[in-house]
Amino acid sequence: xxxxxxxxxxxxxxxxxxxxxxxxxxxxxxxxxxxxxxxxxxxxxxxxxxxxxxxxxxxxxxxxxxxxxxxxxxxxxxxxxxxxxxxxxxxxxxxxxxxxxxxxxxxxxxxxxxxxxxxxxxxxxxxxxxxxxxxxxxxxxxxxxxxxxxxxxxxxxxxxxxxxxxxxxxxxxxxxxxxxxxxxxxxxxxxxxxxxxxxxxxxxxxxxxxxxxxxxxxxxxxxxxxxxxxxxxxxxxxxxxxxxxxxxxxxxxxxxxxxxxxxxxxxxxxxxxxxxxxxxxxxxxxxxxxxxxxxxxxxxxxxxxxxxxxxxxxxxxxxxxxxxxxxxxxxxxxxxxxxxxxxxxxxxxxxxxxxxxxxxxxxxxx
Amino acid sequence: xxxxxxxxxxxxxxxxxxxxxxxxxxxxxxxxxxxxxxxxxxxxxxxxxxxxxxxxxxxxxxxxxxxxxxxxxxxxxxxxxxxxxxxxxxxxxxxxxxxxxxxxxxxxxxxxxxxxxxxxxxxxxxxxx
Numbered sequence: 001x002x003x004x005x006x007x008x009x010x011x012x013x014x015x016x017x018x019x020x021x022x023x024x025x026x027x028x029x030x031x032x033x034x035x036x037x038x039x040x041x042x043x044x045x046x047x048x049x050x051x052x053x054x055x056x057x058x059x060x061x062x063x064x065x066x067x068x069x070x071x072x073x074x075x076x077x078x079x080x081x082x083x084x085x086x087x088x089x090x091x092x093x094x095x096x097x098x099x100x101x102x103x104x105x106x107x108x109x110x111x112x113x114x115x116x117x118x119x120x121x122x123x124x125x126x127x128x129x130x131x132x133x134x135x136x137x138x139x140x141x142x143x144x145x146x147x148x149x150x151x152x153x154x155x156x157x158x159x160x161x162x163x164x165x166x167x168x169x170x171x172x173x174x175x176x177x178x179x180x181x182x183x184x185x186x187x188x189x190x191x192x193x194x195x196x197x198x199x200x201x202x203x204x205x206x207x208x209x210x211x212x213x214x215x216x217x218x219x220x221x222x223x224x225x226x227x228x229x230x231x232x233x234x235x236x237x238x239x240x241x242x243x244x245x246x247x248x249x250x251x252x253x254x255x256x257x258x259x260x261x262x263x264x265x266x267x268x269x270x271x272x273x274x275x276x277x278x279x280x281x282x283x284x285x286x287x288x289x290x291x292x293x294x295x296x297x298x299x300x301x302x303x304x305x306x307x308x309x310x311x312x313x314x315x316x317x318x319x320x321x322x323x324x325x326x327x328x329x330x331x332x333x334x335x336x337x338x339x340x341x342x343x344x345x346x347x348x349x350x351x352x353x354x355x356x357x358x359x360x361x362x363x364x365x366x
Numbered sequence: 367x368x369x370x371x372x373x374x375x376x377x378x379x380x381x382x383x384x385x386x387x388x389x390x391x392x393x394x395x396x397x398x399x400x401x402x403x404x405x406x407x408x409x410x411x412x413x414x415x416x417x418x419x420x421x422x423x424x425x426x427x428x429x430x431x432x433x434x435x436x437x438x439x440x441x442x443x444x445x446x447x448x449x450x451x452x453x454x455x456x457x458x459x460x461x462x463x464x465x466x467x468x469x470x471x472x473x474x475x476x477x478x479x480x481x482x483x484x485x486x487x488x489x490x491x492x493x494x495x
Contacts, residue, residue: 037403296406
């Protein structure tokens with residue numbers, strides 16, 4: 001198997017991690033407990049993910065904000081220092097380059113966190129847009145490690161290792177100069193699991209010490225090391241998009257149901273006019289949630305049918321362990337995209353009964 | 367990996383328990399471990415004939431789908447209906463509660479010769495590791 005290794009690769013192997021290639025990286029899909037046990041640990045206790053493969057790009061300069069406003073569909077004018085905001089990033093035709101997080105450190109100083117598989121194309125695309133602004137981009141991906149501590153026990157575990165005011169940290173806020181187990185890091189109350197939790201960024205050289213300290217602190221709280229397998233099933237239950245599935249060069253953020261992150265009233269941004277036109281004309285297809293009624297597991301790419309014809313295809317399909325049901329997200333022709341509509345999913349040549357249901361499939365109790 | 371002595375094995379990681387002209391079939395401990403948590407088993411239809419090497423059914427884990435091949439030729443006479451409600455039996459007890467189907471063999475002598483004994487299968491696993 002070929003791929004890049006994160007600073008935690010040897011730790012994963014030693015812990016029984018089953019290594020797979022993902023977006024050019026060698027990462028554990030699961031550890032000894034297995035995907036379902038790891039999934040349940042995050043829903044009921046806590047899990048620790050290595051997400052060091054994610055890309056980190058700094059945008060700095062007097063026109064950094066103007067650059068972000070042009071580059072991204074969301075609006076960052078009211079983003080406060082220490083606040084994080086999600087946004088799709090579009091091509092000029094409205095297709096999606098990637099989806100990402102923006103962290104504001106100060107006026108003129110932002111950190112952009114992007115998907116691992118997209119780092120190179122994102123970098124190229126950002127450079128193109130940046131040419132018109134006084135902004136300097138720096139790719140810090142290789143020097144930065146990131147772990148995600150997620151689950152209802154995440155705060156309790158983190159508090160054993162830090163005096164930073166983590167409890168008072170709001171969702172989508174971060175501490176730029178935190179310290180966990182004596183290691184300097186950025187502590188961000190964000191995640192991709194639908195549970196409370198933290199994403200912690202540190203220097204790549206400190207990743208092993210950080211990981212081991214968190215695992216030790218969580219030992220009595222039911223903390224498990226958790227792999228990519230449950231990272232996917234957890235985000236899937238919450239219907240958070242995964243680039244390459246619910247978002248792509250052909251799937252605009254509007255089609256993915258991310259309209260609240262596309263501020264069409266902004267004067268201009270990459271993809272603005274085509275997205276305004278798409279909304280005015282009506283979306284050709286939309287990403288909808290589906291529950292399988294018949295037996296079987298839907299998988300990415302399986303056709304969705306109604307009235308004897310193909311009306312879409314599955315973008316993600318899997319068991320939803322918290323629900324005990326087999327669910328799917330699928331891109332469906334708008335005429336059929338109504339909650340309660342009966343459809344069929346073609347599972348290797350067999351039509352399996354299914355119904356369109358509300359998203360998300362899972363929402364944690366507040 | 368658990369490789370019971372009293373069973374025969376296919377190179378595709380099915381196990382076969384022979385009782386007269388009847389065989390019980392499942393997937394090995396190695397196979398279930400490779401797959402991970404099994405979430406769905408599409409058991410074969412009873413009273414259907416298969417040739418050795420035909421896809422008999424599929425076993426799905428959270429992330430993967432794997433075909434189970436008929437290790438012998440013959441008629442499916444019984445299937446493990448319990449797997450519909452408890453697919454995890456394949457992980458928990460691959461040689462017991464995780465059995466998938468039983469078949470009545472049509473060409474016992476040639477088919478069984480093509481299978482591996484426990485020592486042969488253990489060697490195969492060592493080569494694949």
